[in-house]
Amino acid sequence: MSLTTDEIQNAIEAITSKGQNPTQAKIRAYLGRGSYTTINEVLKAWRPKNNNTIDTQPIDAQEILHLYGIGERDFSGVDLTNGVLKSANLSIIDLSNSFLSNAILDQSNLRGANLKQVNLSYASLKGADLSGADLRNSDLSSIDLSNAILIGADLRGTNLIKANLNNADLRGARLNNAKLNESLLEKADLRTADLSSVNLSKANLAYSTKVKMIINSVPWQNFR
Numbered sequence: 001m002s003l004t005t006d007e008i009q010n011a012i013e014a015i016t017s018k019g020q021n022p023t024q025a026k027i028r029a030y031l032g033r034g035s036y037t038t039i040n041e042v043l044k045a046w047r048p049k050n051n052n053t054i055d056t057q058p059i060d061a062q063e064i065l066h067l068y069g070i071g072e073r074d075f076s077g078v079d080l081t082n083g084v085l086k087s088a089n090l091s092i093i094d095l096s097n098s099f100l101s102n103a104i105l106d107q108s109n110l111r112g113a114n115l116k117q118v119n120l121s122y123a124s125l126k127g128a129d130l131s132g133a134d135l136r137n138s139d140l141s142s143i144d145l146s147n148a149i150l151i152g153a154d155l156r157g158t159n160l161i162k163a164n165l166n167n168a169d170l171r172g173a174r175l176n177n178a179k180l181n182e183s184l185l186e187k188a189d190l191r192t193a194d195l196s197s198v199n200l201s202k203a204n205l206a207y208s209t210k211v212k213m214i215i216n217s218v219p220w221q222n223f224r
Contacts (some may be wrong), residue, residue, distance in 0.1 A: 003034040006041040017165055022046075025063040036095055037077025061085050068093065076114075101139075144182075 011030045015022040054130050059220040061083040068090060076096045080103055087107040094114040094179050106110060106126040113133045115154050124144045128192045137157040156176045163183045173193045180200045 003031060003038055005042050007031060007116060008039055009046065010032070012043065012046055021061065023060060025060070035077060036075055040077050040079055064088075064090075 006098060008027060008031070011027045012022045012221045015026055015030060020026065022043065024036050024039050026041065028034055028036065040071065047094065048215050060130055064078070064080065064085065065088060067075075073092060074094045075098065076094050077098055078095065079099045080095075080127070081099050083100065083103045085103070085105045085108055088105065089109045090105075090113060091109050091111040093110065093120055096114045096116040097118065098115075099119050100123055101121045103120070103123045106124055108125065108128045110125075111129050112129045112135055115130075115133055115135045115138055117137045120133070120143050121139050121141045122143065123140075124146055126144050126175065127147045128145070129149045130145075131149050131151045132153060133150070134154045135158055136154055139157075139159045140163055141159050141161045142176075143160070144164045145168050146164045147168065149166070149169045150173050151169055152172045153170070154174045155178050156174050158175075158178045160183050161179050161181045163180070165188050166184050166186045168185070168188045170193045171189055171191050173190075175193055175195050175198050177197045178199070180198055180203050183200075184204050185208050186204055186206045188205070191209050
């Protein structure tokens, strides 16, 4: 049964009455159920009405690690903007519809993660393992994915404008309809990657491995 607005507001009041910040994780722990997306919507509406009398915060990175460690996997809709989760083991985590702009997840294990429709703009995932991850329709503009492993990742419809994918392993990745304008793909391994209808205008593909790529309507004349 999905949470009601009243239930979430009551939880916020109970938490703030103790002088604590009503983070998404604390609200969910108090209620024992509910999606972070629903909780976040109510929390965002609550803040301005209360004149920010309580210093509410997005979910804390350490809360993510703690909850993940005890078996939680559904973190869809969380706000982890500017969060730091370096070298974290977060395989098969569900972060769909979440806000992770400017987050740092370098060297993290995100194999098989659900990252659909996530805002990862300007985030850093250097050397991260995203093998088999689902990143469809996400905002990855200006992201740093250098040396990342994206074998078999689903990147269909993603915004990768000005992304850094230097030395990334994209073998078998699905990049259909992705926007890779002005992206850096130097020495990237794109063998067997599906680049049908991808936009690679002004992308840097120097020394990249492009064996057996499936390409349709790619503006090769714009490569540097």
